[in-house]
Amino acid sequence: MTRFIARRLLILPLLLILVNFLSFTYAFYARPLRAERTPFVAVEDPGELIPSYIDYLAMVFDFDFSMELAVPGSLRANTPNTMGEVIRNATIASLGLLAITLTLSSIIGFIMGRKAVQNESNRVARWLSMVTTMGLAMPSFYVGSILIFISVAYILWRGPGTDSLLPFDGFGWDLHLVLPVLALMARPTVQLAQVTANFLSGELGKQYVIAARSLGYTWRSIRSQYALKNILAPVILTIAGLSRLIFGEQILIEWLFRWPGLGRLLAWTLVPAQLTSSKGSPLFLNPPVMATIITIIAAIFLLGDLIGSILVRVVDPRLRNPETEVIDRK
Numbered sequence: 001m002t003r004f005i006a007r008r009l010l011i012l013p014l015l016l017i018l019v020n021f022l023s024f025t026y027a028f029y030a031r032p033l034r035a036e037r038t039p040f041v042a043v044e045d046p047g048e049l050i051p052s053y054i055d056y057l058a059m060v061f062d063f064d065f066s067m068e069l070a071v072p073g074s075l076r077a078n079t080p081n082t083m084g085e086v087i088r089n090a091t092i093a094s095l096g097l098l099a100i101t102l103t104l105s106s107i108i109g110f111i112m113g114r115k116a117v118q119n120e121s122n123r124v125a126r127w128l129s130m131v132t133t134m135g136l137a138m139p140s141f142y143v144g145s146i147l148i149f150i151s152v153a154y155i156l157w158r159g160p161g162t163d164s165l166l167p168f169d170g171f172g173w174d175l176h177l178v179l180p181v182l183a184l185m186a187r188p189t190v191q192l193a194q195v196t197a198n199f200l201s202g203e204l205g206k207q208y209v210i211a212a213r214s215l216g217y218t219w220r221s222i223r224s225q226y227a228l229k230n231i232l233a234p235v236i237l238t239i240a241g242l243s244r245l246i247f248g249e250q251i252l253i254e255w256l257f258r259w260p261g262l263g264r265l266l267a268w269t270l271v272p273a274q275l276t277s278s279k280g281s282p283l284f285l286n287p288p289v290m291a292t293i294i295t296i297i298a299a300i301f302l303l304g305d306l307i308g309s310i311l312v313r314v315v316d317p318r319l320r321n322p323e324t325e326v327i328d329r330k
Helices: 002-036 049-061 083-115 126-136 140-158 175-204 207-214 219-230 232-256 262-270 287-315 322-329
Strands: none
Touching: 002 049, 002 287, 049 287, 083 126, 083 175, 083 232, 083 262, 083 287, 126 175, 140 175, 140 232, 175 219, 175 232, 207 219, 219 232, 232 262, 232 287, 262 287
């Protein structure tokens, strides 16, 4: 496993450098092209790519992120507007939302999948199929829109001056988390429940379970001591994949609930605030900002995949040295 970790850690910086350069290049050339399509904006001369990128790398290696950014007021109020502080605050907000959502989704989804499998018949309960069908058919943006609609309808029903049951706008490590987390949890929770139930059902139907039952072991002991341990590897891989799904959907959710994270910051760099001007958003296609944001997002994706791969090899000894296993089988 040490060799596996060393290989992944060696590849990781190379991939991040490639992502960083490609995102910087895209923003560098796309911004003047967007300006050319707008008759009200003068076309900017981007200069040369390589010298600009070298200057950006020098800024990164010197940890000089003091560049002032005209951050839109709706992104996060009463905060400094230097590049380092804006990206740091956005990263903390996004990682916090991701950690809370992933933790709750993993716990609830695993419990649901475990409860849905009947011991005697090894079948998955019908109620789980109904729940997963509904959950997988509703993306997080749709769920978030429904939650906001309910909140607004409640305010209109109670009359002017009424506060919503839960805040659906702004930032805070309090009740502001509830609606974004609920919107992000819907799909990954039922997806993990479905995967857990299917693997557990298949595991309880294997021959060693039948033999254990014939020796007098209870279903509870077989499930907890053997079956659940044997399905931990695919469940962990599923959770790792769900972390990428959740973080990808956070872009829309953060925009919808005005959560000041990396997703909302990335949206400001990709979508101009005014359709008639490429400078509607001061962050629109800013090469240093866009390259930094996408590199951080790529690092989160790659580190999550690495952690998941390591945990799988920890819980399943068969995956620690696959070459030896193949030789033994021969």
